[in-house]
Amino acid sequence: MTRPVxxxxxxxxxxxxxxxxxxxxxxVELLYAVKANPDPGVLRTLAPLVSGFEAAxxxxxxxxxxxxxxxxxxxxxxxxxxxxxxxxxxxxxVRRIHVESPAELRRLGALAVAxxxxxxxxxxxxxxxxxxxxxxxMGGRPSPFGMDPADAVACARxxxxxxxxxxxxxxxxxxxxxxxxxxxxxAVVDWAVTELGAAEVDVGGGMAVDYTxxxxxxxxxxxxxxxxxxxxxxxxxxxxIEPGRSVTAYCGAYLTEVIDVKRSHGQWFVVVAGGTHHLxxxxxxxxxxxxxxxxxxxxxxxxxxxxxxxxxxxxxTPKDVLSWxxxxxxxxxxxxxxxxxxxxxAWNISHRDFLLHDPPLFRTGDPHVxxxxxxxxxxxx
Numbered sequence: 001m002t003r004p005v006x007x008x009x010x011x012x013x014x015x016x017x018x019x020x021x022x023x024x025x026x027x028v029e030l031l032y033a034v035k036a037n038p039d040p041g042v043l044r045t046l047a048p049l050v051s052g053f054e055a056a057x058x059x060x061x062x063x064x065x066x067x068x069x070x071x072x073x074x075x076x077x078x079x080x081x082x083x084x085x086x087x088x089x090x091x092x093x094v095r096r097i098h099v100e101s102p103a104e105l106r107r108l109g110a111l112a113v114a115x116x117x118x119x120x121x122x123x124x125x126x127x128x129x130x131x132x133x134x135x136x137x138m139g140g141r142p143s144p145f146g147m148d149p150a151d152a153v154a155c156a157r158x159x160x161x162x163x164x165x166x167x168x169x170x171x172x173x174x175x176x177x178x179x180x181x182x183x184x185x186x187a188v189v190d191w192a193v194t195e196l197g198a199a200e201v202d203v204g205g206g207m208a209v210d211y212t213x214x215x216x217x218x219x220x221x222x223x224x225x226x227x228x229x230x231x232x233x234x235x236x237x238x239x240x241i242e243p244g245r246s247v248t249a250y251c252g253a254y255l256t257e258v259i260d261v262k263r264s265h266g267q268w269f270v271v272v273a274g275g276t277h278h279l280x281x282x283x284x285x286x287x288x289x290x291x292x293x294x295x296x297x298x299x300x301x302x303x304x305x306x307x308x309x310x311x312x313x314x315x316x317t318p319k320d321v322l323s324w325x326x327x328x329x330x331x332x333x334x335x336x337x338x339x340x341x342x343x344x345x346a347w348n349i350s351h352r353d354f355l356l357h358d359p360p361l362f363r364t365g366d367p368h369v370x371x372x373x374x375x376x377x378x379x380x381x
Contacts, residue, residue, distance in 0.1 A: 002374060004256035004274035004360040006347055007367035010045045013251035013343070017049040020247065023220035025228045029240040031074050033205055034060045036244025036344040037252070040067045041364060046247070047071070052095070054242045058088045065092065075202065075242065077124070077169070079144055086111050090119060098124045098169040098202070101147050105155050105163060112162030119162060122169040122202055125152045129187045131173035133180050133208075140172055149195065156196045168192035171204025171242075178219035181207055182226030185241075189230050193237065200238040207246035211287045214340045218246050245344040252343025253367030254279045254289075254360070255374065258335045259314075261302045268304040270331050275313015275320045278360050279342055280350035288323040291339045292368070293331055294375035300332030311337065315355060334379035338371040 021030055029051040034043070038060060043053070044067060052074025055061050064073050072093035079100050081089075086108050089097050099105045099121050112119040126146035147155070152168070159165045170188040185203040192198035207218040231239060256278075260271040276282065282289040291311065308326040322339065331337075352359060363370060 002257060002273075003358055004254060004272075004278055005363055005370070006278075006342065006360050007253045007255060007363050007365060007370055008039060008041055008343065009251045009253070009366055010041055010364050013042065013045050013248060014049065016250060017046055017247060020220050020243075021049060023224040024241075025224060025231055027231055027239060028224075028227055029074075029238065031202075031240055031242040032247055033242045033244030034064065035348075037248040037346070038063050038348060039362075042248055042251070042343075043067045051240070055094075058085055061088055061092050061094075075122075075169075075240075077171075083107060083111060087115070090115055090117060094120075096120050096122050096166065096169075096200070096202070098122050099155075100124050100145065102151055102155055106160050109160035109162035117162075118164050121159075121163050121165050122167050122200060123147065123152045123155055123165060123196075124169045124171075125149055125188075125192075127170055127172065127188060127191055129170075129172055129184055131176060131180065131184060133175065133177060146170065149191070153195055167198035167200035167202075167238075168196060169202040169204065171202075171206060174206035174245075175208050176206050177208050178223040178226070182223055182230075185227065186230050189234060189237065189239065193234050199236070200240070202240040202242060205241060205243040205246070207243050209245050209249050209341070209344075211281075211285065211290060211341055214250070214290045217250075247344075249341050249344040252341070252346060253371075254339040254342040254346065255367060255371050256337055256339075257374075258296075258331060258333050258337065261304055261331060261333055268307060268309045268331075270304065270309050270311045270337075272311060272313060272322070272337060274357070274360060275315050276322060277313070277315060277320075277351055277354045277357060279322060279339060279346050281342065281344075281346050282322055283319060284345065284349060288325065289339045290341060291323055291325070291328070291337045292371075293328055294336040294338060294368075294371045295330075296332065296334035296336060296375050296379050297377070298334065298379040300330075300334060303330050303332030306330045314357060336371045336375040338367055340367075
């Protein structure tokens, strides 16, 4: 029995990031949201391909300092920043701190004055902009994220000492397709320039990732064309985006071995090593994680009949479901399952200490090559 393993395809990640960069106007700064996947190899791979990194905690600031020493984070975001968080951002030389409220702005100003420096700031604004088709909504309605437009205008007009308000940050929703994301970006930019005279705008991320179709990709080319039109209307503007999931989701896979196969009240269950304490994504989003089956030499007993299966893990809860499929084909003991699209909000959001199972291993390379090699070994070795 081999422990489950995460495999990061760093060559694939680099190619995908280059394609995103090529689809965007040169004036658009491409930041990577570290929260999606803070793996050191992922960060090193993206470092020469993105304009910078957006951190959302002191831990992420520390990870960036450890992995990419000497490179100041481009942005620091997130609600509920403590004085310690803000002071850490100042010490790290973060280029833009995204401020969530008037009170946070005053605290940041006081800390900057005490440190003998000035904080470059974008005001996070909760704008009343529609976000059709979003899977997760952070703005456009009452929300803990950002400040009301009137508060943002007041902060921009009379900022406290120690603060240099440069513009606006507005991440309003996630799961937007390219037309919707472009419409939201245009509305945010138009408001920021008109109402605040903003020199810089960060429209956030939230580009859609379709877990039902691993081959689908966000329309970066169409989105880039739309942002070109926005920039043509505002030629002096610095525009940033900060995708996370849509950058790294496709570069990661979770490989595991089938421990048991059984039928319960007419339904087939495939029990694998690991589970949602390693790969939380399907439980968090309520979808079946896409997977492929690598049949095992010398395994296969017992085996499903080729009909629908539900894939579960080792946890003592009926919620430990990784996937379900009607067309996976026969699945037997010893087979290796390769769960795709496990490169974002996967291991890093999982409740890894539940039942204190061993953590997964981590490798780099082509996940299907590694899965095929694993499955080629005789079962039990």
